Amino acid sequence: MAKKQIFFLPFMLKQAREHRNSGAANTKTDFRFMLYKNNAKTLLATSAIVSWLLLLVYVLLTAESTVTGASVPSFAFPFLNNLLIVVFIVSVFLFQRLHTEMLKGMDFIGYLWNLFSRAGVAAYLSVALYLVYRVYTNYAEEESSLLLHLVYQVNFGLMVLFLGKAFYIWRQLLLYHKNKFLQIAWDWFELLLAATLLLTIFNFNYTSYVFLPLLALIGFYILFLCTNMKWVAYLTFNNKSRSLVLLGAILLSCYIFVRFFRAMANSPELVVDYTDVGFLLLAMLFVGTYTLAAFLVSLFSLPTSSVFEQKSEDLLNFQRLSLSIQQGQSEAQVYDMLVESTIKASDASAAWFEVVRNSEPQVTHLLNIKEPQIKSIRHLLQAYNIHNMDYINNNLGRNPGFRGLGLAWKSMAILPIKSTKHLSGVLYLLKDVEGGFDQETVNVLRTFTSQTTLTIENLRLVNESLQNERYKEELKIATQVQESLIPKTFPTDSWFEISTHSVAAKEVGGDFYDFLQLSESRIAIIIGDVSGKGISAAFHMAQMKGIFHGLMQQDMAPSEFMKQANSALSRCLERTSFITSALYIIDYRMKGFMFARAGHCHTLYYNSMMDNVFYFQTDGLGLGIIRDDKNYAGHIREMYYDYNPGDVMVIYTDGIVEARSPKNEEYGEDRLLYMLEQTYHLEADDIKYAIINDLNDFTGPGNLYDDQTLLVIKFRPTQPNI
Amino acid sequence: MPMKITQEIKDNTIIMTLDGELDASSSVILDEELSDPEIMKYSKILVDCQKLNYISSAGLGVFISHLQRFEDAQIKLIFFNMQDKVRNVFEILGLDLLMTIVSDYEEARTIANE
Numbered sequence: 001m002a003k004k005q006i007f008f009l010p011f012m013l014k015q016a017r018e019h020r021n022s023g024a025a026n027t028k029t030d031f032r033f034m035l036y037k038n039n040a041k042t043l044l045a046t047s048a049i050v051s052w053l054l055l056l057v058y059v060l061l062t063a064e065s066t067v068t069g070a071s072v073p074s075f076a077f078p079f080l081n082n083l084l085i086v087v088f089i090v091s092v093f094l095f096q097r098l099h100t101e102m103l104k105g106m107d108f109i110g111y112l113w114n115l116f117s118r119a120g121v122a123a124y125l126s127v128a129l130y131l132v133y134r135v136y137t138n139y140a141e142e143e144s145s146l147l148l149h150l151v152y153q154v155n156f157g158l159m160v161l162f163l164g165k166a167f168y169i170w171r172q173l174l175l176y177h178k179n180k181f182l183q184i185a186w187d188w189f190e191l192l193l194a195a196t197l198l199l200t201i202f203n204f205n206y207t208s209y210v211f212l213p214l215l216a217l218i219g220f221y222i223l224f225l226c227t228n229m230k231w232v233a234y235l236t237f238n239n240k241s242r243s244l245v246l247l248g249a250i251l252l253s254c255y256i257f258v259r260f261f262r263a264m265a266n267s268p269e270l271v272v273d274y275t276d277v278g279f280l281l282l283a284m285l286f287v288g289t290y291t292l293a294a295f296l297v298s299l300f301s302l303p304t305s306s307v308f309e310q311k312s313e314d315l316l317n318f319q320r321l322s323l324s325i326q327q328g329q330s331e332a333q334v335y336d337m338l339v340e341s342t343i344k345a346s347d348a349s350a351a352w353f354e355v356v357r358n359s360e361p362q363v364t365h366l367l368n369i370k371e372p373q374i375k376s377i378r379h380l381l382q383a384y385n386i387h388n389m390d391y392i393n394n395n396l397g398r399n400p401g402f403r404g405l406g407l408a409w410k411s412m413a414i415l416p417i418k419s420t421k422h423l424s425g426v427l428y429l430l431k432d433v434e435g436g437f438d439q440e441t442v443n444v445l446r447t448f449t450s451q452t453t454l455t456i457e458n459l460r461l462v463n464e465s466l467q468n469e470r471y472k473e474e475l476k477i478a479t480q481v482q483e484s485l486i487p488k489t490f491p492t493d494s495w496f497e498i499s500t501h502s503v504a505a506k507e508v509g510g511d512f513y514d515f516l517q518l519s520e521s522r523i524a525i526i527i528g529d530v531s532g533k534g535i536s537a538a539f540h541m542a543q544m545k546g547i548f549h550g551l552m553q554q555d556m557a558p559s560e561f562m563k564q565a566n567s568a569l570s571r572c573l574e575r576t577s578f579i580t581s582a583l584y585i586i587d588y589r590m591k592g593f594m595f596a597r598a599g600h601c602h603t604l605y606y607n608s609m610m611d612n613v614f615y616f617q618t619d620g621l622g623l624g625i626i627r628d629d630k631n632y633a634g635h636i637r638e639m640y641y642d643y644n645p646g647d648v649m650v651i652y653t654d655g656i657v658e659a660r661s662p663k664n665e666e667y668g669e670d671r672l673l674y675m676l677e678q679t680y681h682l683e684a685d686d687i688k689y690a691i692i693n694d695l696n697d698f699t700g701p702g703n704l705y706d707d708q709t710l711l712v713i714k715f716r717p718t719q720p721n722i
Numbered sequence: 723m724p725m726k727i728t729q730e731i732k733d734n735t736i737i738m739t740l741d742g743e744l745d746a747s748s749s750v751i752l753d754e755e756l757s758d759p760e761i762m763k764y765s766k767i768l769v770d771c772q773k774l775n776y777i778s779s780a781g782l783g784v785f786i787s788h789l790q791r792f793e794d795a796q797i798k799l800i801f802f803n804m805q806d807k808v809r810n811v812f813e814i815l816g817l818d819l820l821m822t823i824v825s826d827y828e829e830a831r832t833i834a835n836e
Contacts, residue, residue: 510779531779532746576753576783580815599815621816625786635816654814666807 041098048091055084056153062271063149079203085277086197089160096164100172108231109239111169112246116253119165122158123253126260129154145269152264156274159257163280166250166287174290176231189225192218193286196279205276215278222286226293234312237305240298247295254288310345314444317341321451331355331456332364335425338452339365342415342427345444346437350409350430356388356423369430376405377428381414388416388426392442394435411436415449419457478538479504485538485545487514491523494716495588497684501692501710510537511653511707514545516552521589524552527600527711528581529653536577543572544579558583558596559638562620563629566598570627578624582651586713592642593649598623601654604672606680608646613677615669616641645717648680648687655706656691659699667698684714724748727755735766735834741773744781753784765797766834770827772803777811789820798822802830 058081133151137143175186196218199211235243265275274280321337339353352374353365363374380401381387391414396402409430417425427449431437437445482504490498502511510530517523526548530540547565556564561583569579580599587593595603599622602615621635643649650672659667672691679690688710695708725748726741744752761767785799792799801823804812812818824830 529779531783575787576780578779578783578786578815601814619816619819621819625789625815625817625820627790635819654811668807 037098041095044091044095044098048088048095051084051088051091052153052157055081055088056150058084059149059153059272060146063145066145066271079201081272082200082203085274086201088157089164089197089277089279090194092160092164093167096168100165100168106231106234108173108235109242109246111173112243112250115166115169116246116249119162120250120253122162123256126155126158127256130260143269148269149271152270152272155257155260159261159274160280162253162257163283163287166291167283170287170290173231173294174225174228178228182228185225189221192221193279193282196282200277200279211278215282218282219285222282222289225286226290229290229294229297232294232297232301233308235298235305236309237302240302240305244295244298244302247291247298251288251291251295254284254291258284258288314341314345314448317345318447318451321448321455329459331424331459334452334455334459335364338417338427338448339367342429342445342448343367345448346413346429346431346441348413348429348436349432351428353425353427355425359423361426364425373405373407374428377402377407380405386414388418388423389414390416390446392437394437397434408432410434413437413442413445415445417449417453417456419453422457424453424456474535478535482512482538482541485512485514485541490515491517493588496586496716497714499684499688499712501688502708503704504707505655505704510541511655511709512541512544513651513709513711514548516549518552518555518585522585522587524548525584525586525651525711525713526581527651527653527709528579529600529655529707529709530579531577536574540569540573540577540579543569544581548583557638558585558594559636562596562598562623562636563633566623566626566632567629569624570629573624578622580622580654584649584651586643590642591644592640594638594640596620596636596638598636599625601652601657602669604650604652604669604676605641606648606676607644608680609644613673613680615673643715645715646680647715648676648684649713649715650676650687650691651711651713653707653709655708656695656710658706659695659708660703660705661698662700662703667695671698684712687714688712725751727751729755731764734764735768736761736764737768737770739770739773743776743778744774745776745778746780749778749780749784752781753787756784756788762795762797767792767797767799768827768830768834769799769801770803771801771805771808774805774808777808782811782815782817785821786817798834800824800830800834802827 129151133147136147171186175182178186204211232240232243261275264270265273267273317337317340321334321341335353335355339351342348343351348367350368351365352363352367352369354361354363356362361378363371366374378387381391383401392412393399393402394411396407396410396412410433411431413427413429415427415429416423417427429437429445486502490500500513502513504511510532511528512530513525513527515523515525528541528544530537530544532540544565547568548561551561551564562581565581573579578599580601582595582597582600582603584593584595584603595616597603597616597618597620599620602617604613604615606613616639618637618639619635620637621632626632626635652672657667657669657672661667671694675691675694676687679687682690691710691712724742725744726739728739728741730737730739738755740752742748755761789799799821801812801821803826804823809818809823812821812823822833824833
């Protein structure tokens, strides 16, 4: 007894254990459900083992009693016997049902291998067991009824295991790509089959005429179910050959069990006969039929599998091509994919691909062909005036020109990668058979080329928009840099007011201004205008700001500053660029300011003492015009001026005075001077607003051609006591 | 309106007429004209500015960039017939002290032949 347990137990327990392991790996799914499932499985495994053992004990006891002749007790409970059988079968089947539900995915060979290695081998074990039994009886020269019963019982257990496993693995495959109808059909099949167990419980003989039509009906039902094997189509040629071997082995397992139990059927030595269990017969019928059908379908679809493989590969390649846009692949990679896919799809014996750049072909891919051969073919095509055209020739031998080249190829396909206006490349495919490019192949090839055209076109568009985006981004950065270069706040003090206005015509302008507190009573203010616009202007602005802060740390006179700035800028400004600038150093302790003008607009000034508005007419050459230090020194003038409380200074760039009206008139210095004459008594802010409002009235809306900068400084009448 | 530049050659003198607005785009054309090596064969360049309505900093930049080259080659560059507002732009920048700007053609010829 103990021996049998050892044989049987590890088999069950191993499955149960593996189950738990695979369950643990899958904790992503509902953990509680897993727990329930594991518990259910443990319960089912236990009930299977217990029922099997009880059945064994029962069978052995019955056999013992028939041998000794002391009859009766066993046949007193035929229902118990049948009940145990049903419990065992149900437990094993339910266990396998739960077990196979874990299997997922498209690894069909994995399913088959699982079935064979876990269950199919049971048949071979049962054969071995039976052989051992026969050898033993031959050796011992006596028939042992008990031993026979034991072997029979073990084989029964193994068969049920095999059937359960096979049944549910076939279910998994049968329901692959299922629809609702198939699912319902299968559920009914399972129910019907389960119902036949009732026959066993109530000990009906299923072979009776009452049930035969019903059984026949189920048989047809099984045949119908066995037509569902879509999974076979997904096997590649190699997988099909492997599955044939596995299916053959499983078929053999079926045969062994059938053979064994048929041989033992109605044996007078045995007290039980499991062929009486209609359920097992039907399950075996299903498993056997499905295995046989799968075997035959695999066998006969073997020659056509390469076609399906090609089709599914074509499909995958299409997918890769269209995905390549999202994956940011380059044109070269797309062409790689095209050449590889089309050669495979057409089974071409030679091919080349040329990229067309500036209408010059440039061979990038070669297969089984040499440059001179390409050259001669290209010459011929040019002579016929069919180069770079969609062209298929399936009988090159008939063409005298091509025959003259003495090349081995018999058919040829030319496929240009061409959008409506742009030819990006041409694909040439050659085959050494006549009629190599049939309509079906050409259709696939054209689909590839049009997909490639689309991909290339899209890649270009994506690149262009990226470039545009990058340019905009750069401009945005330049604008930010420029904005950061212009001070947001001026120092406020009781002795002067300052108000500023600044707008850029384009994203990046060339105007700038800045200030630096030189000492407690002195402040330097600079204004400037860089010739040109855009990013280079922003760069020069940054340079100018650097020069201003660098040089003014040494606290120098404005004219000296201009000389040194000219010298510094001469070394870095391009030949056509220059900068105009004006620098003011205001000293409120001395109540005066010193300034120098380097080509910048004249300073507008209101003198409160004389009640007079005027421009300071001083000479001064722009920076970067004369790039020779000594020469420049003669072109810069410095001026000192004492201011009075109430005086107003207006500093601006040419964008103000050169602003134009819709009639193309310039705003001009005169109008600016007139504006100050009208407004000098106002606060600095109000003077500024008055001028800007007048300017905007003059130009009209949306008429900004140049950057505009305006600084209004008003010296306050009330001076602080220092 | 687009810039129109015409050249007239008299002996060793080029008379260049500027017609229109000299802005960023038209200054490229002017730069090409002045960069022509042929121009170095002449000793005088007279620029007629009568129809020059506007000059931008880019236009000024073109003249400035060629100024030194002409001076080195001893080519005289003389502007004449300049409108007041254009002349004002030259003056503010201080270019009137570097370049020869005269009122009319006769004066330009006289100075050129000195």
